[in-house]
Amino acid sequence: MIITVTLNPALDKTLVLAEFHPGMVNRVKSIRRDAGGKGLLVSKTIEALGGESVAISIVGGATGQFIRGQLDEMGIQNDLVEVNTETRTNLKIIDNTKKTYTEINEPGAPVHEMVVEEAVYALESHMRKGDAVVLAGSLPEGCKPGIYADIIEVCKAAGARVYLDCDGEAFKLGVAAKPHLIKPNKYELAELCGCDPEDDIACMQEAKQLVAQGVGSVLLSLGAYGALYVSENFCLRGQGIKVPVIGRSGAGDAMTAAMVLGEEKGMPPEERLRYAIASASAKIMVAGTQPPERETVEEMLPKVIVTNMKG
Numbered sequence: 001m002i003i004t005v006t007l008n009p010a011l012d013k014t015l016v017l018a019e020f021h022p023g024m025v026n027r028v029k030s031i032r033r034d035a036g037g038k039g040l041l042v043s044k045t046i047e048a049l050g051g052e053s054v055a056i057s058i059v060g061g062a063t064g065q066f067i068r069g070q071l072d073e074m075g076i077q078n079d080l081v082e083v084n085t086e087t088r089t090n091l092k093i094i095d096n097t098k099k100t101y102t103e104i105n106e107p108g109a110p111v112h113e114m115v116v117e118e119a120v121y122a123l124e125s126h127m128r129k130g131d132a133v134v135l136a137g138s139l140p141e142g143c144k145p146g147i148y149a150d151i152i153e154v155c156k157a158a159g160a161r162v163y164l165d166c167d168g169e170a171f172k173l174g175v176a177a178k179p180h181l182i183k184p185n186k187y188e189l190a191e192l193c194g195c196d197p198e199d200d201i202a203c204m205q206e207a208k209q210l211v212a213q214g215v216g217s218v219l220l221s222l223g224a225y226g227a228l229y230v231s232e233n234f235c236l237r238g239q240g241i242k243v244p245v246i247g248r249s250g251a252g253d254a255m256t257a258a259m260v261l262g263e264e265k266g267m268p269p270e271e272r273l274r275y276a277i278a279s280a281s282a283k284i285m286v287a288g289t290q291p292p293e294r295e296t297v298e299e300m301l302p303k304v305i306v307t308n309m310k311g
Contacts, residue, residue, distance in 0.1 A: 002046060002053040002260055003126055003160075004134040005151065006039030007119060007143060008108045010090040011063045012249065014288040019097035029096075032288035035067040036090055038137035038165060041250045041289055043076050045257035045279065048291035051264065054079060054126050058111060058119055058140070061086035079122045085109035092249055092288070101248050110142035120151060129159030132260050135174070136165040136253065145169040152177035161216075161263075165256050167191070178214035183256050185221040204228055204235065204309065219259055219276065221252050227280075228309075229273045235309040238273045241281040241300055247288055254283035254292050274304040 014032040035044070043055040055076055059067050060083040067087060071078045088106035095102070127133065133155045135148050148170050155162045161180035164171070167188045175182055175192065190197035193206040200222070207218040207230040217231035226240035258279035262272035278300035282292035 001126070001128065002051065002132045002134065002264060003123060004039035004043045004046075004053055004055050004136065005119065005123055006037040006055065006057040006137055007111070007116065007147070008088070008138045008140040009035070009037030009040055009057045009059060009064075009067055010088045010106070010108070011066055012036030012090050012092060012289040014092040014094065014247070016094045016096065016287070020093055020095040020100065020102070032290070033066065034289040035070040036250075036289050038253050038256075039134055040067070040071070041253035041291070042134050042136055042257040042260070043071070043078075044074065044289075045250075045254045045283070045291040046261055047074055047076050049258065049261055049279065049294055049297065051261045052077070056119055056122050056126070057081070058083060058115055059087050060084060060109070063087040063089060079126065081115060081118045081122060083109075083111065083115055085111075092247075094247070094287075099245075101245075103249065108138075108140040111140040112142060113144075116143055116147060120154065123151070124154065124158070127155065127158050127160050131158075131160040132163065132180075132264060133160050134163045134165070134256065134260060135179075136163075136256065138166065139170055146173045148174040149177040152179050163256060163260055165252065175210065175215060178216070180216040181219060181259070182210070182215055182217075183219040183221065183252065183259070185223065185252065189218075189220060200225075200228075204230065208235065219255070219273075221255060221280075226277055226304075227255065227273065229269060229276075231269070234269050236269060236273050237307045237309050238277045239305045239307075240277065241303050243281050243285050243300075245284050247286055247290075248284050250289040250291075251280040251283045255280040257291075258297075270306045270308075273306055274301055277304045
């Protein structure tokens with residue numbers, strides 16, 4: 001079973017404008033509302049790709065009810081902790097003229113430590129040996145930065161594999177707990193390791209060093225240029241695919257989802273990386289933070305070139 005944990009979910013509201021004029025009145029052409037937060041986006045992609053997951057999260061108010069309703073409508077099993085504060089809303093603004101994508105993300109209401117403990121208990125109640133647990137996204141106010149590291153230790157003790165995708169201090173502390181896989185982008189890796197984010201060779205060497213220090217593997221997103229996938233046994237480079245960009249947000253989560261699902265299915269590393277890049281590419285071809293279309297992912301797969309960089 002795959003279990004995703006989203007401690008700071010959101011309603012993602014995507015506004016499409018003919019042209020965005022800061023400081024002026026703007027008319028919206030269309031609006032999308034999607035359940036958001038990185039872990040929930042992973043669950044949505046897993047479902048779209050034909051897999052199953054359990055989504056653990058913390059929700060509140062009318063926004064929280066919208067998120068619950070969308071997950072139920074999509075058939076995604078969920079265990080949501082209810083709070084009496086409103087779940088945050090993240091605004092995405094698409095400018096069709098300038099081809100820009102602007103994100104305005106709320107921090108989210110403070111969450112009491114007992115609420116986080118309830119979410120961890122929900123995780124433990126579903127988790128079994130051999131499960132895959134995805135810890136993804138920012139932390140709400142009031143949540144200690146080491147919470148992901150704590151959860152990683154709980155999961156490892158239960159025999160579950162942990163996939164970590166976050167940033168900042170939470171990422172640094174989580175990496176120190178040695179999860180099964182981490183999925184930084186090159187800027188997050190640079191912040192962690194002090195390397196030049198534009199130097200792919202330096203990034204690859206830092207990824208190898210993290211593996212040598214006990215991290216199971218590193219899936220390093222390179223944006224439009226694809227990804228690096230590094231473990232003790234392999235070092236793979238997958239080239240990006242040129243596709244029409246409609247909605248950038250959630251591409252990294254689609255990459256994570258496909259990687260986790262590919263491993264659950266027993267795909268070899270090369271195929272997992274190909275699957276991850278195809279899914280991320282298909283994601284940016286749809287609006288908002290809706291998941292990629294399965295048929296598009298399958299069309300993308302033969303286009304992804306994977307090179308063995310071991311040596």
